[in-house]
Amino acid sequence: MKILFLITGSHVTLSAVAPLVTAAQNAGHQVLLATNEPLMPAAEAIGVPTVCVMAEPIRHFMPAAGPEGHDPDPQDELTTTGHGLATLATTVLPTLLELAAHWPPDLVVGSSMSYAAGLLAARLKVPWVRHAEYLAIPVAGIDRGAAEGLRPALEGLGLTGLPEPDLFVDVCPPSLSPPAVTAARPLPMRYIPRNPQRRLESWMYTRPVGRPRVLITSGTHFRMLPGDAVRRLVAGLAGEGAEVLIAAPEDAARELADGLRDVRIGWLPLDAVAPTCDLAVTHGGATTAMTMMACGVPQLLMPPNTHTRLIARALSDYGAARTVMPDEHPGRDAGDLVADGCRDILATPGFAQRARALAGEMAGLPSPADVVRTLEVLPQQA
CATH class of the missing domain: 3.40.50.2000 (Glycogen Phosphorylase B;)
Structure with a gap:
């Protein structure tokens, strides 16, 4: 045929x-x-x-x-x-x-x-x-x-x-x-998650011992947070003992890398990295959101448009994600606001439980x- x-x-x-x-x-x-x-x-x-x-x-x-x-x-x-x-x-x-x-x-x-x-x-x-x-x-x-x-x-x-x-x-x-x-x-x-591949290094497919791993995606088309807010977010997560990965195109990685220490940043093969993560912070892009769902990873979402807001609403209503809209909190620093949301997800077992239930449903x-x-x-x- x-x-x-x-x-x-x-x-x-x-x-x-x-x-x-x-x-x-x-x-x-x-x-x-x-x-x-x-x-x-x-x-x-x-x-x-x-x-x-x-x-x-x-x-x-x-x-x-x-x-x-x-x-x-x-x-x-x-x-x-x-x-x-x-x-x-x-x-x-x-x-x-x-x-x-x-x-x-x-x-x-x-x-x-x-x-x-x-x-x-x-x-x-x-x-x-x-x-x-x-x-x-x-x-x-x-x-x-x-x-x-x-x-x-x-x-x-x-x-x-x-x-x-x-x-x-x-x-x-x-x-x-x-x-x-x-x-x-x-x-x-x-x-089935699918993305461009590269030579894997062991840290990409190995879960860290004794601390949570948080993945932040900068977005290919939507920059979720300005550089200073990303740095405050990373500092807040590191202060809680988390390992932070930032998936970003090379131009965005060069921009964000200034001032960030002990953070792996650059282009990452999400299908290999996602199963090792305890939380993903993304704008709710479809490929990233579906990859995290398939791997049972709870998400903190900052959706910028109609389609991503629909995705964020569906996942948040199910209990596998939390949606944060910095524009709705003009008095708060965006990086601190997102860091608080991350702490809440990591401290609340229900998010991970719902994310794993969703992954199990997809696998079936x-x-x-x-x-x-x-x-x-x-x-x-x-």
């Missing part, structure tokens, strides 16, 4: 789909991964055939951010995101049709926001699978915006709405699944190899 995997062009979608792509390839199927130019090096690194179908990054199609201090209505933000993704879909569809003329797929798998996948499958009259790559995806709101933006394309296909997928695969553990997603009766799939979900066996029968049922 020939399976075309189409992702919207973010590292989140690439990290999430990689285990399913490699499982399909390992099962003996022909696979092709289609993405955009900025993701090509990372996509090639996972070792599957990859083709570039668009030069622009996904942010090229996204609405501009509002003015400083403006907090957009979440529903309006989701709708405008859907409009942007609709434009992306119509832009890339001709290239995908040309690709399919030379490499006709039997099945199309698209990431949750890849509306081109459904359009392509409808044009080719082949089944397609929607793959939700992380938790708390607000599909309903984004779908409404996408349907508005895709109305001419849908009418050209004789459709009155977005094409329904033949299968919906979801990596969100059922305990955290939003009602709208649960109603769609998705096929659950175990989340069908593996990517199991899901591939379900994919194999879809063309026969079409």
